[in-house]
Amino acid sequence: MAGQLKQSMNLSQQLRMTPQLQQAIKLLQMSRMELEGAVRKELDENPILEEVQELKEEDLKRTQELASEVEAPTINDKNPAESSKQDDFDWESYYESSQKPMNQQSMMGSEEIMNYENVITAHESLHDYLTWQVKMYGFNEEEETIAHILVSYIDDDGYLKTPLEQISTEEEVSVQDLEDILKFVQELDPPGVGARDLKECLILQAKSIEEDTNDLVQLIQNHLKDLEKKNFDAIAKAMGIPKSTVIEMCKIIFAMDPKPGRSFSANDTHYVTPDVYIYKVGDEFIISLNDDGLPRLRISNLYKTVLAKNTKSDANTSAANVASNVDTKNTQDYIQDKLRSAVWLIKSIHQRNRTIYKVAESIVKYQKDFFEKGPSHLRPMILRDIANDIGMHESTVSRVTTAKYVHTVQGIFELKYFFNSGINSTDGSDALASEAVKLKIKDLVSKEDSKKPLSDQQIVDALKKDGLQIARRTIAKYREMLKILPSSRRKKLV
Secondary structure: OOOOOOOOOOOOOOOOOOHHHHHHHHHHOOOHHHHHHHHHHHHHHOOOEEEOOOOOHHHHHHHHHHOOOOOOOOOOOOOHHHHHHHHOOOHHHOOOOOOOOOOOOOOOOOOOOOOHHHOOOOOOOHHHHHHHHHHHHOOOHHHHHHHHHHHHOOOOOOEOOOOHHHHHHHHOOOHHHHHHHHHHHOOOOOOOOOEOOHHHHHHHHHHOOOOOOHHHHHHHHHOHHHHHHOOHHHHHHHHOOOHHHHHHHHHHHHOOOOOOOHHHOOOOOOOOOOOEEEEEEOOEEEEEEOOOOOOOEEEOHHHHHHHHHHHHHHHOOOHHHHHHHHHHHHHHHHHHHHHHHHHHHHHHHHHHHHHHHHHHHHHHHHOHHHHHHOHHHOOOEOHHHHHHHHOOOHHHHHHHHOOOEEEEOOEEEEHHHHOEOEEOEOOOOOOEEHHHHHHHHHHHHHOOEOOEOOOHHHHHHHHHHOOEOOOHHHHHHHHHHOOOOOHHHHOOOO
């Protein structure tokens, strides 16, 4: 039977992400620094927007009234008369001032302070230092060229990890010549530079010591694994020397730098600017959003006037001036497009601030003990708890808490810090947040006997006495998160 063409109708729902919604979501998940950059960029690209230097009292009163207004007028291409009526709207209903979110008295003082980011300091890199030494070493022209090639392959940690065979192929230099010059490059400062692995790096540093280092070199060369485990008895037995001698040599090795180039690395400081300030006044916690440094936006009066004049001219359209009105309409379309973008940006920023405020308010309600007593009283909390409390989706809460920071009396924390899984107690009391458990582990390790450090199982037993039931593998996981070494590697020599 031949196939037949049929028409049918069905009803379905689809979620469409409009550009405006995409913009709102993008702004929501931006960090404060990213938001400031995005706003500055929009100020440069959108002539409709302008930055307000001072806020008038009446502008602040109108903010809440104007927050719900988003839609800009559209042009009806089919009927110019209808278009002129639609565009003849009350400009006073649009944003005339910057958006000032609720409770926004900045916690930062108005005093001028030095901008340390504008201070430029000279920093000599490892590559520059090595290049200078090569020039001073006394190489002939050919040797210096090869030395410069080797230096160019040394990474920021001071290691030469690229195989000499690969360097030979890329630079058209024989492997033998590279090996001969490498011996001299490895004599440069800092000691250990130019090594191809950790063992060679330590051996180079051992040889740089101005005394008899034969035993020290042999220890590094043949007993590195036992050294890592601090198995001094095995090393002493294998080398036929007293354990006390082994311990003294190990002290020298442990004082060496496994990354000799690290001292030349630029330590870039990453600054965190809080999005929210939470401080206690009396018995209540006050939440204040930080708007310091963010541009305050409003719609330009100049372009409102231009569009209003163009709207009136459209109503007087005649056959004689149709051509001129084409340019007028193009100008009007451009301004209205920029207007919609400006209004949506202002509204999105306002919505972002309101959402951050609501999330912070809910966190304070759930984590009141933390703000009063400290991190050890952090309660287990998940995204769903906050989402249900403020009536938003978990994904929205997740976006709000990412790369957003809060300043509290306990310190500065990322909002995600407050979301923790819970560890059940054995006495039936409230569960403890995983972050609070980590603090307990850190405290136990800080008070341990350095000669007999606590094993993971001993930490389990100690926490059990405090009413916490936790598995040994969980202790190991938390210990790794805290960058605490295993007990065998925490053991002190004496």
